[in-house]
Amino acid sequence: xxxxxxxxxxxxxxxxxxxxxxxxxxxxxxxxxxxxxxxxxxxxxxxxxxxxxxxxxxxxxxxxxxxxxxxxxxxxxxxxxxxxxxxxxxxxxxxxxxxxxxxxxxxxxxxxxxxxxxxxxxxxxxxxxxxxxxxxxxxxxxxxxxxxx
Amino acid sequence: xxxxxxxxxxxxxxxxxxxxxxxxxxxxxxxxxxxxxxxxxxxxxxxxxxxxxxxxxxxxxxxxxxxxxxxxxxxxxxxxxxxxxxxxxxxxxxxxxxxxxxxxxxxxxxxxxxxxxxxxxxxxxxxxxxxxxxxxxxxxxxxxxxxxx
Numbered sequence: 001x002x003x004x005x006x007x008x009x010x011x012x013x014x015x016x017x018x019x020x021x022x023x024x025x026x027x028x029x030x031x032x033x034x035x036x037x038x039x040x041x042x043x044x045x046x047x048x049x050x051x052x053x054x055x056x057x058x059x060x061x062x063x064x065x066x067x068x069x070x071x072x073x074x075x076x077x078x079x080x081x082x083x084x085x086x087x088x089x090x091x092x093x094x095x096x097x098x099x100x101x102x103x104x105x106x107x108x109x110x111x112x113x114x115x116x117x118x119x120x121x122x123x124x125x126x127x128x129x130x131x132x133x134x135x136x137x138x139x140x141x142x143x144x145x146x147x148x149x
Numbered sequence: 150x151x152x153x154x155x156x157x158x159x160x161x162x163x164x165x166x167x168x169x170x171x172x173x174x175x176x177x178x179x180x181x182x183x184x185x186x187x188x189x190x191x192x193x194x195x196x197x198x199x200x201x202x203x204x205x206x207x208x209x210x211x212x213x214x215x216x217x218x219x220x221x222x223x224x225x226x227x228x229x230x231x232x233x234x235x236x237x238x239x240x241x242x243x244x245x246x247x248x249x250x251x252x253x254x255x256x257x258x259x260x261x262x263x264x265x266x267x268x269x270x271x272x273x274x275x276x277x278x279x280x281x282x283x284x285x286x287x288x289x290x291x292x293x294x295x296x297x298x
Contacts (some may be wrong), residue, residue, distance in 0.1 A: 031190045034183035038223060041180045068220040074187060 025083040032078025033088070035071060042067045043134065050131035056124055061131075065119035068134075072112045076105060089147040097144075104141035111137040174232040182237065183228025191216045192283065199280035203274055209237060210280075212270035215282075221261045225254060238296040246293075251292040260286040 023031075042064040046056040071086065079094050094101050114144075115130035167280050172180075191213040197203040200211065228243050229248075264279035 034186040034190075037180060037183040038187070041183075041223075064152055069224065070216055074190075074216065100237060 024082065025086050028078040028080055028083050028085045029088050032075040035074035035078070039068060039071045039075075039138075042071065043131075043138070046131050047135060050128040052128075056128070058122065058124070061127060062119050067117045068112060069116045073110060089149070091145050091147055094145050101141075101145055104137075104144065108134075108141060109138045153211075165180045174229065174235050176230055177227040177232050178237050181224040184223035184227070188220045188224075188287075191220065192280075194199045195280050196284060199277040205277070207271065208263075208272070210276060211268050215276070216263060218265045218273065221257060240294050240296055243261045243294050250294060253286075253293065257290060259284075270277070 025110065034080040046061060046064055049056045064104075077088065081095055083090075084095060086093070111130070111133045115134045118130040195213060198205045198259065200202045230240075230244055231239070233244060237290040260279070260296060264276065264283050267279040270276075
């Protein structure tokens, strides 16, 4: 009786480890798209502020900077080679040019860090410039690695 | 000529303000679903750790706690009354019982704060308990406000 329980528990444990380690490719794609969608939710409203087309709201900018500081980290592990069969706008270059993809990612991180620091400093001019640089870094990666709509 | 440009710019500015203020209901639903999906991405792997079914990884727990601390804030503004016509699992009670919905939200925030604090403290036992309490708070809200699949 003891032995039966023991093995049942062990089998359950192994099943769980396996289930946690292997996320389905279609789920990985949904998760990375979710991260991109939320990046847009919190970045896009800042663009007309940076351009001076709508009033600059320092509280919104600071809040969104904090959110984006996390959100910018959440898509990259979804670009697993086993997702290449799943329909998405990711171009084959994501996998055929990994060094270039990694460099584009590092540029996005660097510009986002500059933006977060500027937003924390409260300097409106440098924050506006940094928002523009974040958008450029996003577009730079999309130009090479995302299919145009 | 000057006047024409002036009004064109002004019209563009008003359009932009309006576009920023009024996000389409279907976009609001997609954004709140994106937030929920990412909450799952970073919460679910912690559950078997909290239950002792897979090894506890303090680094993963701390990282995910930081992510979830932001992600837990991102869905709520998507439950705008004008999204009620969009297909989703949100039940009508979200809008017919706003005080109860708000209370469920406050419970989730409170349990998440406890979890983030526990993860920061490095106390494994209290962090494991807090993960369980976060899951209970999530389920508590879903039980009343989300359609079963």
